[in-house]
Amino acid sequence: AAVLPPELAAEKWRVLKATFGFDAFRPGQEPVVDALLAGRDVLAVMPTGAGKSLCYQAPALTKGGLAVVVSPLIALMDDQVAGLRLNGVCAEAIHSGRSREDNVASWRRVASGEARFVYMAPERLMTERMLGALGRLPVSLIAIDEAHCISQWGHSFRAEYLTLGRLREALPGAPIAALTATADDGTRADILDKLFGGRAQVFVSGFDRPNIAISVTEKADVGTAIERFVAARPGLSGVIYRISRKKVEETAARLQAAGVRAFAYHAGMEASERAAAQETFLAESGVVMVATVAFGMGIDKSDVRYVLHGDAPGSLEAYYQEIGRAGRDGAPAEALMFYGLEDVRTRRRFIDEQDSDPERKRVEARRLDALVGFCETISCRRQALLAYFGEASGPCGNCDTCLDPPEVVDGTRDARLLLSLVAATGERFGAAHIVALAVGHLSETVTARGHDRLPGFAKGADRPAAEWRGVVRQLVALGALKVEVGAYGGLTLTERGGRILDGAEGVTLAKPREKRRERRRMT
């Protein structure tokens, strides 16, 4: 961490209190502020609402001089300027949404030294003229908001952001702060590379929401499971995410029939109907929203007590955003996900059917793999989730794996049985078929193909199919099996799967959860 001269440190606290009216920094803010005060370039990754703006505004005011802020959207610039002015700070935005006269007047206040912040879009900043003019002013800090826009990996690439790659050289005197809420590895590395030639300090923080109890459980008769979950929490507000409009409607209808005040919400509904549902949800408590991903943008309801995923989300980014709608008031809240391999298959199909380039599809497939890994992890879920966003932490004590740690067993034999069945059937069949072979379930498909004569057939008959499905999922999560895209979601062996099958590598597996829970209940 950066060590500051005492006057600078004192001024930093004075600014925090006098200008912003805050008594303390939030977790993660101070290290970013200090690094910038020490003159270092910084990439700060924090989720929405964590307080990114303060990270560059406080050091800019502490140092004095002018701060140049790059922002992709007029609305964002105007918001920030309004916020600073409310705190008594002279700030200006120069953009195409204002008249020429207004922009000229703003520039005068910037050039005269009166303004402490100037906001503009990258295309305006990266002209020779603007860079030249700024070069003659005491620029003390440059901030790049929504920095992920520079990355083609991210979800909101803006070609104008690429020109910012020249910024480090064009204004060499001032530290650059790049800020973003989007944090996956690829995007982060890309930002670092494009903006800083790889050289900047990276800070990731604020992703932890310790009041949300996280659990993930196998999907079996999810309709009943959802109904029970909701019935056990009468009068509480909750959000239930489902993968499709059809499932949203089914689930909402079922809950309504059970007497729950539930509403459906998806993009296929009339806008007025959706708005009415949303308003009721926001205004009242005890309302359950059953929704597709269409629901949630900008929803700020503090007392949502649970977020339930009836199907696996598309990525850990989406999952994190969605569960983040629970427990904003800081009181205990729950996030429960039901997932099964069929969800993974559906998601793979979504990716495959998308109209995008192969590279993009590969990136999304990798994100899906990370989600499967999270669902099957045998260590703390929160730790796994935070690690994905680059934030280090210890076991949380508030997730299913912490509260009820899975027992692990040597699963090498089980793994080899399944892998041998996948190999022997030509890597064309899905989990259901492979599991049927393991337990020795005779069916038309099995006998017609002679699969009942395979050496592995019925070798796992001593255990229920559900357990074998768990083994398949873990093998997918471990990267030993892959769910292929395409109609049947066939399983194929990976290199690792091959090594396990050859006996070159062993595997540790978790014992199935259901069984443990039953045993617990009995004891």
Ligand code: ADP
């Ligand atoms: P982000 O840009 O990360 O979404 P903002 O910068 O808009 O978040 O900050 C979110 C809210 O948190 C704002 O209302 C801001 O005033 C508040 N905030 C930021 N830092 C602090 C702090 N140290 N103490 C209290 N409130 C803070």
Ligand code: ZN
């Ligand atoms: Zn935990």
